[in-house]
Amino acid sequence: MDIFIQQLINGLVLGSIYALVALGYTMVYGILELINFAHGEVTMMGAMVALAVIGALMGVAPDLPGVVVVLGGVLIAVPVCMLLGFGIERLAYRPLRNAPRLAPLITAIGLSIVLQNVAMLIWGRQYIAFPPLLPKGQFEILGAHISVLQLFIVALSVTVMLGLWFTVQKTRLGRAMRATAQSREVAALMGVNVNSVIAATFIIGSALAALAGVMVSAYYGLAHYYMGFLLGLKAFSAAVLGGIGNIAGAMLGGLLLGVIEALGAGYIGDLSGGFLGSHYQDVFAFFILSLVLVFRPSGLLGERVASRA
């Protein structure tokens, strides 16, 4: 039972990070029917830029409190990634807006390789450690441990997701985004500058990705130029699990994938009679994911994709 609750907590923490990244995939897909494969790399860039700023701040002002240093990293990483997201859309996707679908998909893959290599050239191939700046304490709940950092990750993710939900459901921009997702032509007839709305979508998604990148590197204690690949793949899978294009689905899918993965790590040894170790957690997670998609191809909250095409 202790393991169950512990892994549930770990899964929710990881899952809330997946959810933030998944939102970026799902928002862009909802509006452009494009899978922005470079989104995982935006997450990586968020972590890398934050770590670079953190390192610089520690060198310049070693007396600053750790939390302030990390906050400084976040405050630079988020706008840098917003700019990156804007640039990606403007330079890589907008020129291909009316091209056959395969073209922007290939561009996306190419772009993600370019971003990885740029990061490798700047920061090298080695793992970069996240300095131990954040408070270490932990609480005990029902026999399981939850650290201050875990609590903070969940709280920040939930706050950001509520903010996003409010923006999409209740604001003028959010209404324009939903209208544009349903019909770009008709939205334009209403006076919506569709290009601006699409740019805003990329910018918002990239801000979430930057936050997620910093959180995941703080959580695991490291960052790496290649970290965006698996994280992006998982977050994309989470978006598909929830129903791609559906914002609530991305949140649900992210949390579920995190929990499945953590429970898999906790129990896979027992389930396989000791044959498979906890490092098979990804296999387990993707196995469950495939299983769900066999029975619900459009995802948990998704609509029938075929009827929208």
Place this chain on the structure above:
Amino acid sequence: MSLLQVEGLHIHYGGIQAVRGIDLKIDEGELVCLIGANGAGKSSALKGIVGLLPHGGQVHYAGASLKGRPTHAIAAAGLALVPEGRGIFARLTVAENLAMGAYLRRDADAVRADYERIYQTFPRLAERRGQLAGLLSGGEQQMLAIGRALMGRPRLLLLDEPSMGLAPLMVRNIYETIQAVAREGMTILLVEQNAHLALQVSSRGYVMESGAITLAGPSAELAADPQVRAAYLGE
């Protein structure tokens, strides 16, 4: 100078020439119809005017050229197109659809008053304001599409086949509304396959055939024209 003046408009798309150099003009306060069979190029012409399809030729609105301007800027200038098939946002509520019509307006108080006016004109929409627009019947969706366009307080209203796919009673309903809007002074270009109806409510008309305008004149004369009677009025 007419409110809308189209000269030599031609549109190619998908390898066909949908519109082959048409001229038309609409003066302030007129209700003009553009009739023709399915595939004559009427909808393409409208899409060209509002910048949804690239086109050759000249489109002048209120004295300024619309050529090369993006659709959202043309909408901001006061042109509202109610597209063929209504184009409502199915996954937005009725109220949200109307709010999209007022997207560019900053006069919140007047917008609120306009909601009430639309709800008075279309009581069905008032009853369903919180529902998803996709759940409305075809006629209600057409009301919503027209109401949404009016929310933008346009200076020129372009209606593309407002009677399409509707039951006769609903068609009459929609047409009464169109006439009421016209009586209040709105300038309207009405595109219709249903020539009978369109010629009844309009003062002037154009007949379009295979991408070109073949006849133009006062609606009463067109309705009496033997060619029009044979081809479009089923006589």
